[in-house]
Amino acid sequence: xxxxxxxxxxxxxxxxxxxxxxxxxxxxxxxxxxxxxxxxxxxxxxxxxxxxxxxxxxxxxxxxxxxxxxxxxxxxxxxxxxxxxxxxxxxxxxxxxxxxxxxxxxxxxxxxxxxx
Numbered sequence: 001x002x003x004x005x006x007x008x009x010x011x012x013x014x015x016x017x018x019x020x021x022x023x024x025x026x027x028x029x030x031x032x033x034x035x036x037x038x039x040x041x042x043x044x045x046x047x048x049x050x051x052x053x054x055x056x057x058x059x060x061x062x063x064x065x066x067x068x069x070x071x072x073x074x075x076x077x078x079x080x081x082x083x084x085x086x087x088x089x090x091x092x093x094x095x096x097x098x099x100x101x102x103x104x105x106x107x108x109x110x111x112x113x114x115x116x
Contacts, residue, residue, distance in 0.1 A: 005044065007059060011099030020098050024076045043114035060104035062112065066091045069105065 011017045018037045021027045029037040042061070063069040066084055070093060074080070081102055082094040092106040 005046070006038075007041070009059060009097070009101065009103075011097065011101060013099035016098035017101075024073070024078060045113040058104060060092075060106055063105060063107055066093060066105065066107040 009017065018029075018039075021039050022029060022037065027039040027041065029039045032038050045062075070080060070084075073095065079096045080093055081096050082092075084091050084093050087106075089110055090106040090108040092104060094102045094104050096102050
């Protein structure tokens with residue numbers, strides 16, 4: 001029986017991204033050995049999207065109020081790389097991790113699967 005999932009974020013500077021998840025995003029973690037932190041994430045959902053181009057995966061955080069969350073994160077030095085965009089499914093933005101990659105964040109308009 002599947003009882004969880006494990007997401008891998010590839011990084012040019014994993015130590016900086018681990019510190020960001022711990023100190024800025026406030027995500028609890030366990031040490032899997034030698035300082036290799038594994039973070040607990042908020043409840044999650046997964047969706048399958050069609051693609052005709054190269055396949056990949058993306059990480060999006062969900063929030064209740066995208067502007068308030070952006071203000072809070074900007075106050076902690078987070079750099080947003082996209083203005084809030086109104087989509088059919090929610091209000092979305094993106095921010096940069098210290099290691100250079102980006103993650104998305106959105107305020108969903110849809111019923112959240114984690115609330116079922």
